[in-house]
Amino acid sequence: MAERKEQVKPLAPAAYRIDYIKNEDEALSMELKKYRHKKYIKCCGCIAALCLIQVVIILVLIFTVFHIKNPKMRINSIRFEGLSNLSNRSANVTLIASVSIKNPNVASFKFSNATTTVYYHGEMVGEARSPAGHVKARRTLRTNVTVDIEIKKMKAIPGLTSDLSDETLEMSAYSRISGRVKITSLIKKDAVVKMNCTMTVNVRNQQIQDQRCRPHVSI
Template identity: 45%
Template sequence: MEERREQEKPLSPFPPEELISHRRQRCLKCCGCSAALLLILAVTILILMLTIFNVKHPTLEITSVKIDGLDSLSNDTNNNNNNTNPTLAAGVSIKNPNAASFKFHEAATEVYFDGTLVGEGRAPAGEAGPRRTRRVDVLVDLVVGRLVGVSRFESDFERGGLEISVYTRVKGVVKVTNVIKRSFVVNITCGMNVDLRSKVVQDRSCTL
């Protein structure tokens, strides 16, 4: 009876040694697949961190400056008439090096003469696309009364040139996802000399 029961027991398709080896091979394959998936995942995350998720600081550049209405300066020095003000038009380029858009608020521009604020202007809010440069135009009314009020104005006016500085500031956000986003304040200051005779802006030097 016992012999019959032993004959009825199912036989293993593999001898004990081969069964252990087979299980070990399956375990190694599973571990290899898991390691490969983890490696692919790590490489993907690294690529994303170096590209899309690597948020860089946008930059500004003042590409052009033009001043109109300088003739009113000579009139105002004589009769102190402040009704007509010259205007400064500046072209500002906002460079976005990121893979996501840079949405910015109003671009604020201030003009200084010998440290005195003589004019302010704003450009409308906008958006610089991924790895794109957006140009905005800023128009600033220069207050003649403030220019004339600076102590060195008369000497500079007689020399035929005004040394002014133009400061532009832009606030905005680079939003990669709803979780990953960074706020930036980008600014630039450019010093320049305005030739009152030729009405040409010379010797422009900018710092970020």
């Protein structure tokens, strides 16, 4: 039986094979470029989203936790010592004020020397300076301020004799504290806390009969 002759498929021309391989390489290269482009876009999108989230978080912190609030000052009590002997030349009169400084911020409030001035009939009769210090975050600092009254200045003011006969003195006290709240190098605020008090003092018992205080904060 005669052997069957197998038909042999002729090979494609060499030029066609080269073009086919080249087209496959170009198609693969285009696919790789598209894949890299999509991956690059996704990566840029993720980075942009993370940056946006960080910006939103920073803004929320700035307007909530890192929002700097004004410190507050309060005069808890004021008392005088030596007023009953005011008519004596050698009398020593002292004003003692209990002052509270409240810091509602997440960072400490550092302040320089505090000044307290006492007035009688609009004339300054005493002044004292308190040392610099700081109030811890979300804490309240209580301190006593002592002011020595200058008797000579008080006696030189007209009306003292009649006030002593009525056993009441109209006086005022002014306190001023300047400081800074600093959370970061970019988030900080300078503040000046002021307190102006007017009072009616009973000479006999050296107690405050009427006291009106007005706080003020300037930035």
